[in-house]
Amino acid sequence: MRPGLPCRIAPHRSGRRNRPSTNPVEKQKGIDVPSFLRIQDIADILIMTLLLYQLYSWFRRTRAMQVLLGLGVVTVIYFVTRFLGLYMTSWVLQELGTVLIVLIIVVFQAEIRQALYRFSLMRHFFGSRQETQQLSRFQEIVDTLFSLAKKRTGAIVVFQRSESLVDQMLNGVSLNCEITPQILEAIFYDGAPLHDGAALIREGKIALASCHLPLSQNPELPQFYGTRHRAALGLSERTDAVVAVVSEERGEVSLAVGGELHRLSSAGELVALLEELILPEKEKPRESLRQRFFSNLLPKTAVLLIVIAFWALITSRQGAIATVTAPVRLHGIPQGLVLLRSSPEEVEVQVKSFSSLTPTPAKLDIAADIDLSEVREGAAIVRIRNSDFKLPSGMVVGSVNPSSIRIVTEKKVRKTVPVRVALRGRLPRGLGAYRVVASPDTVEVEGPSGQISKLEAVATEEVDASKLVKGKEYQKNLLPPYKNVTILRDEPLVLKLVSRRAVHQ
Numbered sequence: 001m002r003p004g005l006p007c008r009i010a011p012h013r014s015g016r017r018n019r020p021s022t023n024p025v026e027k028q029k030g031i032d033v034p035s036f037l038r039i040q041d042i043a044d045i046l047i048m049t050l051l052l053y054q055l056y057s058w059f060r061r062t063r064a065m066q067v068l069l070g071l072g073v074v075t076v077i078y079f080v081t082r083f084l085g086l087y088m089t090s091w092v093l094q095e096l097g098t099v100l101i102v103l104i105i106v107v108f109q110a111e112i113r114q115a116l117y118r119f120s121l122m123r124h125f126f127g128s129r130q131e132t133q134q135l136s137r138f139q140e141i142v143d144t145l146f147s148l149a150k151k152r153t154g155a156i157v158v159f160q161r162s163e164s165l166v167d168q169m170l171n172g173v174s175l176n177c178e179i180t181p182q183i184l185e186a187i188f189y190d191g192a193p194l195h196d197g198a199a200l201i202r203e204g205k206i207a208l209a210s211c212h213l214p215l216s217q218n219p220e221l222p223q224f225y226g227t228r229h230r231a232a233l234g235l236s237e238r239t240d241a242v243v244a245v246v247s248e249e250r251g252e253v254s255l256a257v258g259g260e261l262h263r264l265s266s267a268g269e270l271v272a273l274l275e276e277l278i279l280p281e282k283e284k285p286r287e288s289l290r291q292r293f294f295s296n297l298l299p300k301t302a303v304l305l306i307v308i309a310f311w312a313l314i315t316s317r318q319g320a321i322a323t324v325t326a327p328v329r330l331h332g333i334p335q336g337l338v339l340l341r342s343s344p345e346e347v348e349v350q351v352k353s354f355s356s357l358t359p360t361p362a363k364l365d366i367a368a369d370i371d372l373s374e375v376r377e378g379a380a381i382v383r384i385r386n387s388d389f390k391l392p393s394g395m396v397v398g399s400v401n402p403s404s405i406r407i408v409t410e411k412k413v414r415k416t417v418p419v420r421v422a423l424r425g426r427l428p429r430g431l432g433a434y435r436v437v438a439s440p441d442t443v444e445v446e447g448p449s450g451q452i453s454k455l456e457a458v459a460t461e462e463v464d465a466s467k468l469v470k471g472k473e474y475q476k477n478l479l480p481p482y483k484n485v486t487i488l489r490d491e492p493l494v495l496k497l498v499s500r501r502a503v504h505q
């Protein structure tokens with residue numbers, strides 16, 4: 001929630017290329033909803049719905065969800081107050097939103113890290129490999145859990161799946177030993193040093209024991225469940241781990257998955273569940289796209305409606321119209337033509353922004369980029385189209401004044417003309433028999449046929465004749481005779497004194 005306060009276009013500042021006109025902003029009366037829905041808008045809504053739903057499913061049963069809901073309510077109130085023009089209230093809410101976001105980041109670091117981890121595609125490459133779980137061990141583990149239940153010995157066994165549990169399982173003792181009923185019983189034996197806390201099964205081994213898990217804050221959990229069950233549930237809310245828990249008090253076995261606790265009546269039921277949940281993805285019957293689409297319809301619809309409401313609110317804000325002065329940039333003139341004149345050099349363009357997310361028109365580098373590739377020789381009027389202005393999404397051109405430009409083009413020709421050495425003053429005494437010559441003494445020029453036909457010579461930069469010395473060479477550039485005439489030579493010419501007699505010979 002960080003859109004800025006209602007924007008106004010800055011008054012004219014000299015030196016800017018796009019200058020708002022003297023009456024820069026005219027606020028439209030009433031609400032201005034775009035009359036059509038573009039493909040980009042639908043994509044916009046769908047992408048946000050997908051992201052928001054994903055966010056919802058990650059945080060669904062965590063403490064962070066309550067805070068996110070609170071933040072959502074503040075955001076809605078902010079938009080309403082802004083829409084109604086309550087500037088002070090909306091400003092306070094905006095600042096509050098910033099503080100809340102910082103607080104959320106600080107308080108829910110672990111949840112955010114886990115959510116980002118889930119989001120990261122890299123985990124598919126670097127995540128632990130659940131394929132190595134040894135399915136044959138399930139029966140042994142489950143039998144041990146039910147045997148512990150019979151003896152009223154409490155236990156928590158965590159089965160890691162694809163997500164890392166490093167941030168969630170704290171203070172564990174590293175074992176990395178084989179899974180056997182004897183070791184499992186020894187770990188959870190009441191009075192044994194590691195019996196408090198949870199054991200972690202990872203890659204077919206007992207990786208850790210006596211781990212501390214995050215507790216669930218779920219208020220709907222019945223009172224008779226104590227911290228052991230809350231710990232199992234807490235981990236399953238934050239990660240994709242499957243957690244089996246044995247109750248010391250009631251002698252029952254339960255399984256926590258995805259923030260839900262299931263009581264199990266038989267060992268067979270638990271084995272089947274574990275196999276289904278921990279089996280490698282490829283061996284599982286895949287959910288069809290249709291099934292995935294239609295599952296959890298209620299929250300999905302709610303998220304979609306929220307996104308549509310926000311989208312409408314953002315895009316239907318009072319449309320701002322601004323008139324800016326944009327330079328005319330001409331390009332694509334055909335090879336055989338030269339542009340002699342064009343006018344005007346700037347046009348007034350009325351830009352309309354639909355969304356509060358778009359920048360103010362005055363801050364944009366707007367120019368009319370006009371393509372001249374279709375023009376023919378002579379005078380022509382070229383219409384300026386709205387597509388000649390490159391504007392960000394959410395902005396359209398209202399009108400352009402004038403709506404066309406006048407241009408004059410002429411055929412481009414080439415000609416070879418003599419070089420004239422531009423001398424200032426006289427040659428030093430004693431050099432009367434000499435004259436200054438250029439090498440080469442002709443040069444090729446290109447330009448509009450009218451100017452080229454009149455052109456008889458091209459002059460060099462001026463040379464002070466009194467300073468010339470016999471036998472020395474001087475480098476000088478040629479001066480373009482007209483604006484549209486190009487001299488087809490990049491290097492400077494060489495000037496030197498040559499005896500008149502030698503020249504005549």
Ligand SMILES: Nc1ncnc2c1ncn2[C@@H]1O[C@H](COP(=O)(O)OP(=O)(O)OP(=O)(O)O)[C@@H](O)[C@H]1O
Nearest residue numbers: 154196197212213225226227228229231247248249
């Ligand atoms: N955060 C935790 N992480 C892992 N294990 C925990 C955690 N908190 C408590 N435990 C385990 O739970 C035991 C206490 O269980 P408690 O009686 O409070 O829960 P319960 O859900 O009622 O379980 P039970 O039905 O077995 O009595 C502790 O001795 C410890 O082994």
